[in-house]
């Protein structure tokens with residue numbers, strides 16, 4: 154792969170419905186897109202999961218841009234690449250900035266697969282031809298409203314419902330959901346809203362037959378989660394706390410979680426993801442694909458990722474129409490009876506609608522090998 158040009162864009166897309174969690178509300182998405190082009194005319198695409206404010210993690214679209222420009226993109230030209238796994242080694246000297254690294258690395262994976270004429274699924278060693286889909290429902294104004302949403306999403310066929318919880322929006326809410334829907338596959342995501350002081354309160358959640366509780370404690374903790382997991386029957390799944398293979402190894406071995414939420418952007422790319430996947434396979438730890446309200450490009454990557462064998466729980470990989478009036482890929486990601494069919498076409502397997510992207514783009518910069526040399 155001889156990468157000659159990279160185009161970085163920042164664009165804005167309005168969400169169909171605002172999305173509220175314990176840390177804030179998203180109404181629209183500012184998105185960084187990375188397009189890498191090779192000598193022979195192929196383009197690989199990816200998006201950064203970084204959002205506008207540092208409320209989920211420390212990265213934002215504003216920090217991603219200079220990090221890519223100054224530190225990551227120049228490493229692409231250092232030498233030609235034979236495989237995308239070489240990128241992680243080049244990026245190793247840059248600390249953190251996992252979202253930015255992943256966006257660049259994933260674009261190269263797409264390019265690699267397209268040059269080879271294989272799907273991203275095949276490039277990753279994925280197995281499933283279709284994936285099971287769950288939905289993540291934000292905090293609403295009233296329990297009735299939430300029940301209405303769960304009802305309509307269940308009727309659409311989603312295989313699992315995830316609700317966001319926080320202190321004051323938890324026990325009563327889950328009790329009301331279980332009363333109405335005793336048998337649905339249900340889980341709760343706290344986005345770090347509790348502390349170990351809340352153990353007695355969190356133990357009440359054990360009575361709701363939740364598949365798992367996601368990230369109850371601090372974003373940078375794996376120690377207290379191990380204490381909490383010993384005091385809960387419900388499996389803990391970590392999201393915010395896991396940035397690397399090493400984090401996952403420590404968390405699993407400490408007993409801080411029994412399930413792993415994998416967001417490629419959170420762990421710096423697909424190469425790290427494959428390492429984590431292999432570890433989880435050996436340990437028998439189930440995984441699922443998390444979501445960050447991605448546009449079609451990130452969504453397509455998530456669909457390919459979810460074909461890996463250890464991804465045994467439905468992911469937060471709802472179809473395009475759940476988020477957007479019009480997505481930036483064609484066809485859009487669609488779901489039938491809670492299932493997405495995995496595309497067989499090369500790379501991410503969907504066409505990127507560059508004209509539409511251009512119409513949404515606020516900022517665009519082209520980087521070339523020659524200009525950096």
Ligand SMILES: O=C(O)CCC(=O)c1ccccc1C(=O)O
Nearest residue numbers: 209289344443444445446447469
């Ligand atoms: O993309 C989706 O539908 C999942 C949405 C979601 O839960 C989420 C969205 C933004 C930031 C963090 C999270 C999370 O999983 O914690």
Ligand SMILES: [Mg+2]
Nearest residue numbers: 342367368392
């Ligand atoms: Mg989460």
